[in-house]
Amino acid sequence: MNALVATNRNFKLAARLLGLDSKLERSLLIPFREIKVECTIPKDDGTLASFVGFRIQHDNARGPMKGGIRYHPEVDPDEVNALAQLMTWKTAVANIPYGGAKGGIGCSPGDLSVSELERLTRVFTQKIHDLIGIHADVPAPDMGTGPQTMAWILDEYSKFHGYSPAVVTGKPIDLGGSLGRDAATGRGVLFATEALLNEHGKTIAGQRFAIQGFGNVGSWAAQLITEKGGKIVAVSDVTGAIKNTNGIDIPSLLKHAKEHRGVKGFHGGDPIDPNSILVEDCDILIPAALGGVINRENANDIKAKFIVEAANHPTDPEADEILSKKGVVILPDIYANSGGVTVSYFEWVQNIQGFMWEEEKVNHELKTYMTKGFKDVKEMCQTHNCDLRMGAFTLGVNRVARATVLRGWEA
Ligand SMILES: NC(=O)C1=CN([C@@H]2O[C@H](COP(=O)(O)OP(=O)(O)OC[C@H]3O[C@@H](n4cnc5c(N)ncnc54)[C@H](O)[C@@H]3O)[C@@H](O)[C@H]2O)C=CC1
Numbered sequence: 001m002n003a004l005v006a007t008n009r010n011f012k013l014a015a016r017l018l019g020l021d022s023k024l025e026r027s028l029l030i031p032f033r034e035i036k037v038e039c040t041i042p043k044d045d046g047t048l049a050s051f052v053g054f055r056i057q058h059d060n061a062r063g064p065m066k067g068g069i070r071y072h073p074e075v076d077p078d079e080v081n082a083l084a085q086l087m088t089w090k091t092a093v094a095n096i097p098y099g100g101a102k103g104g105i106g107c108s109p110g111d112l113s114v115s116e117l118e119r120l121t122r123v124f125t126q127k128i129h130d131l132i133g134i135h136a137d138v139p140a141p142d143m144g145t146g147p148q149t150m151a152w153i154l155d156e157y158s159k160f161h162g163y164s165p166a167v168v169t170g171k172p173i174d175l176g177g178s179l180g181r182d183a184a185t186g187r188g189v190l191f192a193t194e195a196l197l198n199e200h201g202k203t204i205a206g207q208r209f210a211i212q213g214f215g216n217v218g219s220w221a222a223q224l225i226t227e228k229g230g231k232i233v234a235v236s237d238v239t240g241a242i243k244n245t246n247g248i249d250i251p252s253l254l255k256h257a258k259e260h261r262g263v264k265g266f267h268g269g270d271p272i273d274p275n276s277i278l279v280e281d282c283d284i285l286i287p288a289a290l291g292g293v294i295n296r297e298n299a300n301d302i303k304a305k306f307i308v309e310a311a312n313h314p315t316d317p318e319a320d321e322i323l324s325k326k327g328v329v330i331l332p333d334i335y336a337n338s339g340g341v342t343v344s345y346f347e348w349v350q351n352i353q354g355f356m357w358e359e360e361k362v363n364h365e366l367k368t369y370m371t372k373g374f375k376d377v378k379e380m381c382q383t384h385n386c387d388l389r390m391g392a393f394t395l396g397v398n399r400v401a402r403a404t405v406l407r408g409w410e411a
């Protein structure tokens, strides 16, 4: 199912549970602003290459819009729109003072040289610099981007507006990035999983995990879960997949993935079909790559008892229904992966204050936010007699709706 259709469907279900006024519902659904820009760069060989970049600013009722920038060949306006909307509900679930946005450029970052990526990022920033800003819209990394991408955006933006470290988060530490941001989404996934398991009388220790995606989020989640005694029995990325029922040696896999740019060829496990990762025998499945991967084609074959959505919108609504009937518990993306944007908020606060926190403080505050988030989601589940996805959606949508009404409608 198209990502936007799926996200709108979840939003509308939540709006119905909340009894939202239909005009307010419509206003919350329509994005604040949609930006589409042409980005042409000279390639290293002197030829020109043109790309299309997007920044969709979904809502700013609760504060500046916030969300990552993705470089991936499948970036399209509907997907970015869905991701921007999810950011609005996510920042509200986390209860941080932001709205939601998302950006992306349709490109294959692995096929571009570092200098081509730099030129592309600078051209994109030149096209959108007037529409982002510390109190307007604050980008961050997502798939295919990272601290270096944020450093280029910071530099290009600062040429127009003066030195502005708080215009992006997920920056290198040397440019005002926060300690702990790199690991934050994976660490948030760990805290979220602990909160969920605790409710079921379980701990991470001894649980068997399968993880799709071994980039920033998947690799940090794997490391931190292993440190807590969890067993990672299968991992996949775009290069391939491996399985080891005795538990994969994650530090060795990290070393291998760094050297070989992927998990393929790792000898500490058996190679498996990457498509089978989602239906591997495990207790907890963590999708940490693309959207829409859990759908009606594979939902019936999923063996995990819990799914923790580290990726954005990995599960189609049709799969939600099938999995719910099977008794699989899904911890939804807008709560489960909110650790990244929460530490982005801490980074922004530190930049504005001109003061740097110790990593211990960052991680401690993150745990506080993730624990509170779980409690708030559960309360909504009880109030509306619904599953965790609708608990999170009603929580986020309700907070945004209240802020919208309080700010009023005067033109
Ligand atoms: N980076 C962040 O702070 C946050 C990221 N997310 C979400 O987490 C997910 C992963 O993001 P990052 O780790 O940042 O990206 P990344 O670019 O660091 O890593 C992406 C990973 O997915 C793998 N992948 C790509 N296509 C695949 C396929 N077809 N099958 C299996 N694996 C595939 C890549 O090989 C790579 O290992 C995305 O959905 C993103 O939106 C959510 C919240 C915050």
Ligand SMILES: O=C(O)CCC(=O)C(=O)O
Pocket (backbone or CB within 6 Å): 066, 067, 068, 069, 090, 138, 139, 140, 141, 142, 169, 170, 312, 337, 338, 340, 341, 342, 344
């Ligand atoms: O850190 C941020 O501001 C945004 C992270 C993001 O894109 C996400 O949570 O999906």
